[in-house]
Amino acid sequence: MSEIESRGYSRPDALVSTDWVADHLNDPAVRLVESNEDPLLYPSGHIPGAVEVDWTRDLNDPLRRDYLGREGFQSLMRRIGVQPDTTIVLYGDKNNWWATYALWVFRLFGHENAKIMDGGRIKWVKEGRTMTTDVPTYSESNYQARERDDKKIRAFRDEVLKHLDSKGSLIDVRSPDEYTGKKLHMPEYPNEGALRGGHIPGAANIPWARAVNPDDGTFKTAEELRGLYEGEAKLKKDDDVIVYCRIGERSSHTWFVLTHLLGYPKVRNYDGSWTEWGNLVGVPIER
């Protein structure tokens, strides 16, 4: 049993270790994808063979607040040389925050064969493993993308309102200061991009980064995660859960944890998140 398998996850195959990645650097069936918040990181050095997927340029619609469509996703997959059966391994900065965000977007298009490198970029660096500034090129694939399906894992504001009416579970993964609304009022510093502070009524506050071990960025064990989400937030595995943050990126990390590591079958990410809810007229807010 591998160390990751010993942690008791519902889907241990959703994660790979840095050792596994090191053993598959030259595996043509595996495509390493680095996705970061900091645009300088990938060009300054990355795992050999890894391509970059940038969340602003590659995953978002350039005009509307939305994700790319089928054609955009298809061209992205073709450009990075991915076939439907390619195993995509995502990793990145901020404890894989952006990597899980990219994985969530990939899932919207039904690309199931995607995993996260446990510990992310920082673990690979701390272990002193090889990095390169060489940007690889791969032959363009003939990937045929499906239409994006927003129904299963994405929530929109009207669905969140219905969810409130039905007393569904909500997890706010922002920091406690954002959750309480305190952070909107810091003088001389930029605000959160929302007119009102606070949280969606009934949401429990479990900041996303509590799911990882701060020393090496690896995910906590299933038992520890259950302590957070079932012990503190009182979730049950079959709950209909909506997670949110500010724009849906941090909450995609929690979506990954609940869906893949704890096996929750009904988790949606509200990517409108607080930048939408905190600006909406007339919606309920709690502090």
Next chain:
Amino acid sequence: MPDMPEIPEKLANTLDALSMVPDRSERIQLLIDIAGKFQDVAPEVATRPFPEESRVPACESEAFVWARPRPDGLLDFHFAVENPQGISAKAMAVILKDNLSGQPLDQVAAVPQDVVYQVFGKELSMGKSMGLMSMVGMVAALAKRAQEPRTSRT
């Protein structure tokens, strides 16, 4: 109403130079080179653990900033970036330190936070923008505070 002070000429020149590099990849490489020049705060200025009042708010790269008065009454700025992955924060720190230290305080205080977009472009996450803009805001706030009469400081 008095005219708003301009930003320091040195910073304006650096921003001009960056604007001459419109290619995103080239600019990123230039910023990586700038980040490579980052020097941690000298021990005579501050030692770890750093005080919370020097922490840049909203900066996930855990940047800290200090201002030290010079004999001419102007300020030198010093930075620490605790997150080893905080390469953009390091680049921003180098730009602020090199271009705002020793510059007229009213001009430093007037540097707008959105110079961040002139340095990095607009393809930044909200969190990253906030952290970098907070670095600018904190330097400007330190310059503003240094201009206030001593009796009004708390």
